[in-house]
Amino acid sequence: MSTAKSASKKRKRDSISSDSLVLKLSTPTPGPVGPLLVSYPALQPPPSTAFQCYAKKKAKHEGNQTQKDEQINEQDMLVVGETEDVEFISNEAESRLVANSGCRYLVAIHNRRTGALSVLPTPKSPYILTRIVKTLKSIPASAAPTQQEYRAARTILGETFGTKKAKANIRAQERNRVDVTAMQGVMDHLQQGIDKGAAGLMTTEEAKEEVDKNRLIPPFDATAVEPEDIYPLHGIIPEVEWKALSVSAFDQVAHNREKMALLPFRWSQWLFKHISTKQAESDSPKRRKKILKIVLYVSTMLAFRRSTEHGKGVTRDELSEKLPGVPGVVLDGLLARFTETSRGSTRHILTSTMQTxxxxxxxxxxxxxxxxxxxxxxxAIDLSKSPAEVNGLFKSLGCKITLLGERERTRLGLSDSAATTKMAVLNAPVEFPKPRLRRK
Structure with missing residues (x-):
């Protein structure tokens, strides 16, 4: 009887101890941080390893110091522990990365004496620990390999495990590599040879003068401060040819069409504009005579271009028949400056270079x-050429293709309708277009 009672009592106690698990939510208490979660690397410390928490110091703020002391940010703490051989320390960057990824855990504490399971209300993220071997801390870090050492190791690796193609490339690179140390004794001789060879080369100023000399434009003065002085008149029209031009016949006729009939070349809007009576009356007599001579010479050059632009060429006599009213000295000057002749031939050819x-x-x-x-x-209409080609030639003279402002139109006597017309404007000092660099 007593045995049965004792057995029943024992079973009753066992059932109570196994079924009396109580789940409750604990309330946070100010001060201690509480239990923390850590994630060990591949090496785990013994269970008896002690860990400490260290909080970073922050700047003090007036009126908020008590709150800062009570509430410690767990992300700003370091978890540190050590054994006889290894040190463990939390990695702040990795721990923050895990925390920001949303990895959170609820921590529960089981009290074996009371059978209560207390769940902490605040979710926690694990601290990622890294290990440092104490014996390796005293060994200095090895220096990074130099480029030469890296290349040598790579070559050995390629020769040992590389394919036939890789080995062939390695041997080709070894053959093409220049040994700088072997050239140290001959560097002075090489430098002397370079200086001796460069003695006959042109300087920058001489090269610029040579380029300017070879430009297909009239002689110019790069230092001129007035547009009139950039291209001297007698650099375009020699003085002997200028004196041979006569414009007295233009004063004997009154109508513009009769004046146009006196020109060697008549089919030009630009010539008609400058031969008109209104244009001439606005200038002084000296200016009017100069403009008439320029117009006459431009008409002669246009007629000369039309007579020689075919590839067969023209002789001196044929040119005199085509341009009967032009003085002989003018024809000789045009043929000498703007045509080329082959050896043993009397025919003058206007090549593309000379036409430009x-x-x-x-x-x-x-x-x-x-x-x-x-x-x-x-x-462009008079020459039957595209405006882009004509603008390019004007740019080679140092002109800028632009719209004229109101002041410039008033100075030139142009109407407001010319506000939308682009003009080739020459300013001093002259600036030639820079050569374009080709894209690589």
Whole structure:
């Protein structure tokens, strides 16, 4: 009887101890941080390893110091522990990365004496620990390999495990590599040879003068401060040819069409504009005579271009028959400056290079007659060329293709309708376009 009672009592106690698990939510208490979660690396410390928590110091703020002391941010703490051989310390960057990824855990504490399971209300993220072997701390870190050592190791690796193609590339690179140390004794001799070879080379100023000399434009003065002085008149029209031109016949006729009939070349809007009576009356007698001579010479050059632009060429006698009213000295000058002759031939050919040179000389005279602001569209129509090609030749003279402002139009006597017309404007000092760099 007593045995049965004792057995029943024992079973009753066992059932109570196994079924009396109580789950409750604990309330946080100020001060201690409480239990923390850590994630060990591959090496785990013994269970008896002690860990300490260290909080970072922060700047003190007035009126908020008590609150800062009571509430410690767990992300700003370091978890540190050590054994006889290894040190464990939390990695702040990795721990923050895990915390920001949303990895949170609820920590529960089981009290074996009371059978209560207390769940902490605040979720926690684990601290990621890293290990440091104490014996390795005294060994200095090895220096990074130099580029030469890295190349040598890579070559050995390629020769040992590389394919046939990789080995062939390694041998080719070894053959093409220059040994700088072997050249140290001959560097002085090489430098002397370079200096001796460069003695005959042109300087920067001489090279610039040579480039300017080879430009297909009239002779110019790069230091001129006035547009009139950039291209001297007698650099375009020699003085002997200038004196041979006569414009007295233009004073004996009154109508513009009769004046146009006196020109060697008549089919040009630019010529008709400058031969008109209204244009001439606005200038002084000296200016009017100069403009007439320029117009006459431009007309002669246009007629000369039309007579020689075919590839067969022209002789001196044939040119005299085609341009009967032009003085012989003018014809000889045009043939000498703007044509080329082959050996043993008397036929003068206007090559593409000479045609470009002839057009730039014509455009330079047009600028002088137009007060250095020329309408390139009308000239393109007269020459049956595209405006882009004509603008390119004007740019080679140092002009800028732009719209004229109100002050410039008033100075040139142009109407408001010319506000939308682009002009080739020459300013001093002259600036030539820079060569374009090709894309790599």
């Amino acid at each position: 040179k002839l057009l730039t000389y014509i455009f330079a005279l047009c600028l002088k007659a137009d007060n250095f602001a020329t309408d390139t569209h009308s000239i």
